[in-house]
Amino acid sequence: IDVGQGDSILIQTPAGENMLIDAGNPEEGDKVVNYLKNQGVRDLEAVVATHPHADHIGGLPAVFKALPVARVYMPGVTYSSELFGQLLQVIKDKGLKINMARAGVNIPLNGIKAGFIAPVNDHYEDINNYSAVVRVDYGENSFILAGDAQTPSEDEMLGAGSLSRAQVLKVGHHGSADSSSPAFLKAVAPEYAIIMCGSGNDYGG
Secondary structure, eight states, rough: OOOOOOOOOOOOOTTTTTTEEEESSSHHHHHHHHHHHHHTTTOOOEEEEOOHHHHHHHHHHHHHSSOOOOEEOOOOOOOOHOOOOOOOOHHHHHHEEOOOOOTTTBOOOTTTTEEEEEOOOOOOSSSGGGEEEEOOOOOTEEEEHHHTTTTTHHHHHHHHOOOOSSSEEOGGGGGGGTOOHHHHHHOOSSSSSEEEOTOOOTTTO
């Protein structure tokens, strides 16, 4: 979903179930909600907040307020921002329990296989490395959606043996130089790579 300098990804399964990964900055919340409704989404089986940075979780409070959500997944990290607090409050108000997003956890969705291949560990100096990295398999096609995971997280995925080839890679950290190491790209060997970023952004994109 085009949220400018941020991430937002909708996955719709052949069984008609929906998973949303991130929702861009706060000002993109209504745009994401309208997009979902235009795609016929009336509820979400799963929502993944990859990590607490505003350009990933900012629009999620609007999503939770607008649509029923069955399960929410977040990595085990806290963050001292008003926006993160707002997200936790709206999740609590909806009576939802936060499921841990970490390597080895599966996301139960009918029609596809989905689960997390990162984060592998519980502590990182850079909050980007807490990013929940989702792998989706459907038939002979696979997708790796890397959040803002940087080289340390990529190295852990390699070391854990959890990486294998995928046709589509959502490139980590908006294509920044601190992600997408040669070893990581060699292991994934994608046919297609998607970089989610805003035109004319502050990072030289």
